[in-house]
Amino acid sequence: MAKKKTRRIMLKFSGEVLRGKGDDSVDFVKLEKLAKQVVAISKKMGVVMVIGGGNIWRYRDNKGKGIPRVESDFMGMMATVMNGVAVQAVLERLGVECRVMSALPVSEIAEPYVRRKALDHLKHGRIVICAGGTGRPFFTTDTAAALRGLELDCDVLLKATKVDGVYDKDPEKHKNAKKYKTITFDEVIKKKLAFMDITASTLCREGGLEVRVFDLMKKGNLAAAAAGKKVGTCVHN
Numbered sequence: 201m202a203k204k205k206t207r208r209i210m211l212k213f214s215g216e217v218l219r220g221k222g223d224d225s226v227d228f229v230k231l232e233k234l235a236k237q238v239v240a241i242s243k244k245m246g247v248v249m250v251i252g253g254g255n256i257w258r259y260r261d262n263k264g265k266g267i268p269r270v271e272s273d274f275m276g277m278m279a280t281v282m283n284g285v286a287v288q289a290v291l292e293r294l295g296v297e298c299r300v301m302s303a304l305p306v307s308e309i310a311e312p313y314v315r316r317k318a319l320d321h322l323k324h325g326r327i328v329i330c331a332g333g334t335g336r337p338f339f340t341t342d343t344a345a346a347l348r349g350l351e352l353d354c355d356v357l358l359k360a361t362k363v364d365g366v367y368d369k370d371p372e373k374h375k376n377a378k379k380y381k382t383i384t385f386d387e388v389i390k391k392k393l394a395f396m397d398i399t400a401s402t403l404c405r406e407g408g409l410e411v412r413v414f415d416l417m418k419k420g421n422l423a424a425a426a427a428g429k430k431v432g433t434c435v436h437n
Contacts, residue, residue: 206356206428208246208322210349210409211238212342213360213416215255215283225255226286234416235290238327241426242296246322248352249329250345251287253279273337277304280341284331285309297326303335303344315351322352342396346403357409358425359396360416365433366395382434395435404435411435 217234220227241247254261256279259272267275284300291298299321302310310331311317318328330348333341342359349357363371364379368391371377385405389398395413404411414425414432424431 206245206426208248208352208354209241209426210248210250210345210352210354210357211360211422211426212250212252212345212357214252214341215258215279216252217255217360217362217416218251218283218286219255226283228286228290231287231290232294234422235287235294237422239291239294239296241423242325242327245426246325246354247327248318248322248348248354249284249287249327250341250348251280251283251329251331252341253277253283255279256282270337273333273339274304277331277333277335278306280333281306281310281331284329288329291327297324298329299326300329300331302332303330304332306332313348318348318352328352340397340400342400343403346396346400346407346409349409350403350407354409356428357404357411358422359411359413360422360425361395361413362415362417363395363413364415364418366393366413366435368393380433381430382436385435385437388435395433401435405437408437 218226253276258276281302288298288300300310301313303313321328333344366380367377369377385401388401412425412434414421421431
């Protein structure tokens, strides 16, 4: 049977990917290089994006600083809106229509996330950036990417990281870590592999949304992953 053609992707990457040197939360040279790759992909298929906020704020990096979890999570959601607006500005400078749609009400700079409106933007060839996480605390942007990927009928969730796939243990700490070329969601959940949180993995499993985990920093990987080529690790049912 011929492989089904990818019609629409959910691209998820962390805010840390955008971090510059020193105190710069966003490296715009790095961002423009990434944006050019996204533009090339958007000419062939629909693109939905979820961007983390870790370059600005996230709860796990700021435990013990006196800010309660709920408030800290909302700060993280606002950080994703800031990143979304930055990415939108660069994409539009490159001549591509783009909309930031936020689960948090920030109507001055982003549209409210409404599924039907997002689908309409995609129908008209616009890139949609889903910001503000799920709009609720205690959920990660991985879960937001899984949720929006399913809601917006994406064919695959591309999780772009600094690691070239899913391993049985942290490859930065263990030289003998084993990389999986392919693995099922059931195995991921059973082995508690932390390439994304369990809630996100469960959502993808239940919704049948394939995930491909790959190294965003390696040249050509993003285009290859979007085209359905075998890069990184494929996580599936």
